Amino acid sequence: MQIEFFGAAGEVTGSCHIVRVGGRTLLLDCGMVQGGRDAPRRNLQPFPFDPARIDAVVLSHAHIDHCGRLPLLVKRGFRGPIYTNAACRDLLPLLLHDTADLAEREVQRRARHGGMPPEEPLFTADDVERTLKLLRTVRYDTHYAPLPGISLRVRDAGHILGSSSVELECSEAGISRRLVFSGDLGQYDSPILLDAHRFEAADLVLMESTYGDRLHRSRADTLAEIGEVIRATDQDGGNILVPAFAVGRSQEILYLLGQHFEEWGLRDWQIFLDSPMAIEASKIYWAHSDRYDEEARHLRASFESMPMLPNLTLSRTALQSRAINSVRSHALIIAGSGMCNGGRILHHFLHNLERPECHVMITGFQAPGTLGRALVDGEPHVHIHGQPIRPVAKVHTVGGLSAHGDQADLLRWYGSFADRPPVCLVHGEWQAAHTLKQKIKALGAKVHLPRPGARLDLASMTLSN
Numbered sequence: 001m002q003i004e005f006f007g008a009a010g011e012v013t014g015s016c017h018i019v020r021v022g023g024r025t026l027l028l029d030c031g032m033v034q035g036g037r038d039a040p041r042r043n044l045q046p047f048p049f050d051p052a053r054i055d056a057v058v059l060s061h062a063h064i065d066h067c068g069r070l071p072l073l074v075k076r077g078f079r080g081p082i083y084t085n086a087a088c089r090d091l092l093p094l095l096l097h098d099t100a101d102l103a104e105r106e107v108q109r110r111a112r113h114g115g116m117p118p119e120e121p122l123f124t125a126d127d128v129e130r131t132l133k134l135l136r137t138v139r140y141d142t143h144y145a146p147l148p149g150i151s152l153r154v155r156d157a158g159h160i161l162g163s164s165s166v167e168l169e170c171s172e173a174g175i176s177r178r179l180v181f182s183g184d185l186g187q188y189d190s191p192i193l194l195d196a197h198r199f200e201a202a203d204l205v206l207m208e209s210t211y212g213d214r215l216h217r218s219r220a221d222t223l224a225e226i227g228e229v230i231r232a233t234d235q236d237g238g239n240i241l242v243p244a245f246a247v248g249r250s251q252e253i254l255y256l257l258g259q260h261f262e263e264w265g266l267r268d269w270q271i272f273l274d275s276p277m278a279i280e281a282s283k284i285y286w287a288h289s290d291r292y293d294e295e296a297r298h299l300r301a302s303f304e305s306m307p308m309l310p311n312l313t314l315s316r317t318a319l320q321s322r323a324i325n326s327v328r329s330h331a332l333i334i335a336g337s338g339m340c341n342g343g344r345i346l347h348h349f350l351h352n353l354e355r356p357e358c359h360v361m362i363t364g365f366q367a368p369g370t371l372g373r374a375l376v377d378g379e380p381h382v383h384i385h386g387q388p389i390r391p392v393a394k395v396h397t398v399g400g401l402s403a404h405g406d407q408a409d410l411l412r413w414y415g416s417f418a419d420r421p422p423v424c425l426v427h428g429e430w431q432a433a434h435t436l437k438q439k440i441k442a443l444g445a446k447v448h449l450p451r452p453g454a455r456l457d458l459a460s461m462t463l464s465n
């Protein structure tokens with residue numbers, strides 16, 4: 001009976017851990033490595049195990065760094081069931097097909113530029129379809145038996161719709177161990193979603209530590225900031241551009257706009273959700289209101305259909321998207337991609353960035369090297385679709401909307417375990433994990449930072465790092 005740490009040990013992406021009980025093997029997540037030059041190469045590498053010998057997968061949520069290599073696992077021989085909750089199951093086709101699309105286009109792009117015969121993409125739409133057929137839906141807070149000797153229960157993690165923490169009760173040779181894998185944890189009191197489940201007991205906790213060394217801006221300050229951007233743009237007479245991820249962030253922004261509709265004077269605005277993927281994701285969010293908090297349920301009840309905004313236009317086609325270009329004032333445009341390195345936000349930038357009366361509202365992390373980062377850093381010249389642009393629109397970075405809990409949230413989540421079980425910190429950069437380690441140790445717990453390939457024997461509870 002043991003757990004082996006593979007991806008996301010000592011880093012933030014590529015979550016993947018393997019649990020072995022009574023000769024059976026279960027995989028916790030199978031995520032893609034994201035960011036960094038060598039990510040594509042690392043994602044193509046062989047798995048450090050034989051996919052055909054994995055008996056089952058439990059998936060915590062639909063973010064690509066947790067589910068993105070599932071189609072590759074299937075392509076390389078995995079045939080077992082993949083357990084996840086209903087909302088995650090509904091989001092998966094959207095995210096996995098998008099990833100397959102990107103992978104296939106990237107291969108074609110490289111072939112065009114390098115004049116080389118096309119290499120194989122990471123996986124294709126067919127691999128995604130075969131993966132989706134393996135999904136088995138589990139209800140929250142309900143016991144299942146995915147494999148002999150393993151009992152499974154998923155709990156809300158409050159991170160994105162359909163995110164879960166995973167509880168495994170493992171039994172072998174008369175010894176039982178309860179293992180809790182946090183998955184990604186959300187902020188407490190975040191818009192729309194329920195808070196993360198309060199666990200009470202475990203023998204071992206596997207916990208994310210993404211923001212283990214940071215505190216987010218407060219909710220009240222964040223809302224005040226959004227209100228201020230809208231007020232300033234109203235006065236300047238321009239448009240607001242909001243680059244946003246299609247799943248999670250777009251819905252959160254729409255929800256906040258609905259919640260503060262009168263207060264922020266939104267009646268005079270045209271709001272555009274300019275992303276077919278975000279529109280689909282919003283429908284899925286709308287359909288799973290059983291996972292909403294009290295406030296969101298209340299707001300949803302006062303609207304008949306998805307948008308929760310009377311003046312929202314859903315732009316599906318490219319033609320509809322281009323039509324927005326003629327709106328010169330009081331348009332609030334939400335479009336992908338979240339880091340501005342592609343997608344429809346680019347043509348809105350072409351039409352608005354060189355106008356001083358326009359404003360850009362950045363609501364998420366912008367990785368170095370992306371256009372979003374260049375705008376945040378105030379670069380005087382950027383290139384969009386090969387065209388040189390001098391951005392003069394005002395760029396605002398609205399903090400506090402992270403889908404991840406901060407240090408205080410993580411400590412609050414762990415604090416509910418009354419018996420202070422030992423912790424393995426995964427899914428965090430070194431600095432974040434180390435800072436959180438000290439904080440949790442101060443609560444009286446034993447904390448490990450497993451390296452990739454480390455094994456923890458669940459019977460003796462010893463780690464070979």
Ligand code: ZN
Nearest residue numbers: 061063159184
């Ligand atoms: Zn996540």
